[in-house]
Amino acid sequence: MQALSPATGTNLQVLMRRGKMNKVAPRQMIIRSASRFDSANAASPGSATGSRADWQASCAILASKVVSQQDTEKTDEITAVNGHRTLDLVPVDNLPKPLTITDLSPAPMHGSTLRVAYQGVPGAYSEAAAGKAYPKCEAIPCDQFEVAFQAVELWIADRAVLPVENSLGGSIHRNYDLLLRHRLHIVGEVQLAVHHCLLALPGARKEYLTRVISHPQALAQCEHTLTKLGLNVAREAVDDTAGAAEFVATNKLLDTGAIASARAAELYGLSILADGIQDDSSNVTRFVLLAREPIIPRTDRPFKTSIVFAHDKGTSVLFKVLSSFAFRNISLTKIESRPHRNRPIRLVNDKNVGTAKHFEYLFYVDFEASMAEPRAQNALAEVQEFTSFLRVLGSYPMDMTPWSPSRED
Numbered sequence: 001m002q003a004l005s006p007a008t009g010t011n012l013q014v015l016m017r018r019g020k021m022n023k024v025a026p027r028q029m030i031i032r033s034a035s036r037f038d039s040a041n042a043a044s045p046g047s048a049t050g051s052r053a054d055w056q057a058s059c060a061i062l063a064s065k066v067v068s069q070q071d072t073e074k075t076d077e078i079t080a081v082n083g084h085r086t087l088d089l090v091p092v093d094n095l096p097k098p099l100t101i102t103d104l105s106p107a108p109m110h111g112s113t114l115r116v117a118y119q120g121v122p123g124a125y126s127e128a129a130a131g132k133a134y135p136k137c138e139a140i141p142c143d144q145f146e147v148a149f150q151a152v153e154l155w156i157a158d159r160a161v162l163p164v165e166n167s168l169g170g171s172i173h174r175n176y177d178l179l180l181r182h183r184l185h186i187v188g189e190v191q192l193a194v195h196h197c198l199l200a201l202p203g204a205r206k207e208y209l210t211r212v213i214s215h216p217q218a219l220a221q222c223e224h225t226l227t228k229l230g231l232n233v234a235r236e237a238v239d240d241t242a243g244a245a246e247f248v249a250t251n252k253l254l255d256t257g258a259i260a261s262a263r264a265a266e267l268y269g270l271s272i273l274a275d276g277i278q279d280d281s282s283n284v285t286r287f288v289l290l291a292r293e294p295i296i297p298r299t300d301r302p303f304k305t306s307i308v309f310a311h312d313k314g315t316s317v318l319f320k321v322l323s324s325f326a327f328r329n330i331s332l333t334k335i336e337s338r339p340h341r342n343r344p345i346r347l348v349n350d351k352n353v354g355t356a357k358h359f360e361y362l363f364y365v366d367f368e369a370s371m372a373e374p375r376a377q378n379a380l381a382e383v384q385e386f387t388s389f390l391r392v393l394g395s396y397p398m399d400m401t402p403w404s405p406s407r408e409d
C-alpha cells in the first residue's frame with residue numbers, strides 16, 4: 001500500500017480523484033511598526049516592543065505606504081458625557097498597520113526572524129497565539145484572514161496563525177473554507193486561554209455605554225455576562241477584538257465599550273471596566289499554524305492530522321469513513337461539515353421533479369495520529385476508496401500545554 005506521507009508533495013497535496021452582523025465604521029489608518037514577540041511579551045500586557053526600522057527594512061511593501069500621522073495626534077484630555085472628565089489617551093501611532101490586499105507584493109530578503117501573519121491589529125488574541133507558537137517571531141497584522149494566507153503564499157510572511165475553533169463559540173467557518181481554497185499546510189496548533197475584558201475610555205462608566213463592540217466570537221463568548229452586568233445595549237461586530245479597542249480609543253467614544261484583551265487596553269490607552277467577562281472560565285481558542293511546506297511527520301511525540309474529504313454517494317459514506325478510524329483505534333478530535341461550494345444544491349432526481357433539495361458537504365476531520373504511522377496511512381488509503389475527494393491539510397504536533405484557567409493574554 002502506498003504511504004500517504006505529507007512529506008511527499010503529491011500524496012499530501014491532494015489525494016484527489018477529482019465570509020457579518022452590523023459593522024461599525026472602518027478604523028483610522030495609522031502607521032505602526034510590526035511587533036516582535038518574546039515569551040514575556042506574549043504573556044504580559046503592554047510589552048509590544050515593535051521596531052519600525054526592522055519592519056520597514058524587512059517588508060518594503062509597507063515603506064511606500066507610510067502616510068502622515070495627522071489623525072493620531074495625542075489628545076490631552078477630553079470631556080466625557082455627563083461632564084465626567086477623562087485621563088489622557090495613549091497614542092497608538094507606534095503600532096503596525098495591518099496589511100491589506102493592496103499591500104501584497106513579494107517581500108525583499110529578510111533576516112532570520114520568523115514572520116507570522118495574523119488577522120487583526122496588535123493586541124488581538126491571534127497576535128498572542130503567534131507569540132505563544134513562535135516566541136521570538138515578528139507578528140505581522142493583516143486586515144483579513146485571506147490576506148494572512150496570501151502573505152505566506154507570497155513570502156511576505158513565513159507562517160500564518162488562524163483561529164479555527166473556540167470552546168464556547170464553536171467553529172470559525174470562514175477559515176475552514178479558506179484552508180481548502182489555499183494551498184498552505186497546517187504545521188502546528190496552539191490553544192490559547194482567552195480572557196476577555198470590557199474596555200472603555202478612561203473615565204467612562206458602565207452606565208454610559210449604549211453599545212458594546214467586538215469580534216462576533218468574543219461577543220458570543222461574553223453574551224450572558226454582559227447581560228448580568230446590566231449591559232442590555234446594542235452589540236456590534238467588528239473584525240477583531242483589538243480593532244474594537246482601537247476604534248473606541250481613536251474615535252474617543254465614551255458611549256462605546258469594547259471586548260478585548262488586557263494587552264489591548266494597555267496598547268490603546270483604555271480602562272478595564274470588567275475583567276474576565278467570558279461566560280465560562282475555560283474559554284479556549286484553537287489556532288492552526290500554516291506554512292508553505294508541510295513538516296515531516298514524526299512518531300516520537302503526539303501528532304494530529306487534519307483532512308478534508310467529499311463524497312457523492314449519500315450519507316452512508318460518512319459512516320464508512322468514520323469506521324476506518326474507529327477500527328484502528330484512532331480518536332477523532334473534531335468533525336466539521338461545510339457546504340460544497342462547487343456543487344451546493346442538487347435536485348432530487350435527474351428530471352428535476354420535486355422540490356426537495358439535496359445538499360452536499362465537505363467534511364473536515366482531525367484525528368490523533370501522525371501520518372508517519374502505518375495505521376493512519378492505512379486508514380486514509382481506505383478513506384480514499386470511499387470518497388471522491390481527499391486532501392491532507394497537515395500532520396503536526398499536538399499542543400499538549402496543560403489547560404489552566406489563568407490569564408494567558
Ligand SMILES: O=C(O)C(=O)C[C@]1(C(=O)O)C=C[C@@H](O)C=C1
Binds near residue numbers: 120124125126127
Ligand atoms: O479578534 C481577535 O482578537 C482574534 O484574534 C480573533 C478571535 C476569533 O476569531 O475567534 C480569536 C480568539 C477569540 O476567540 C476571539 C476572536
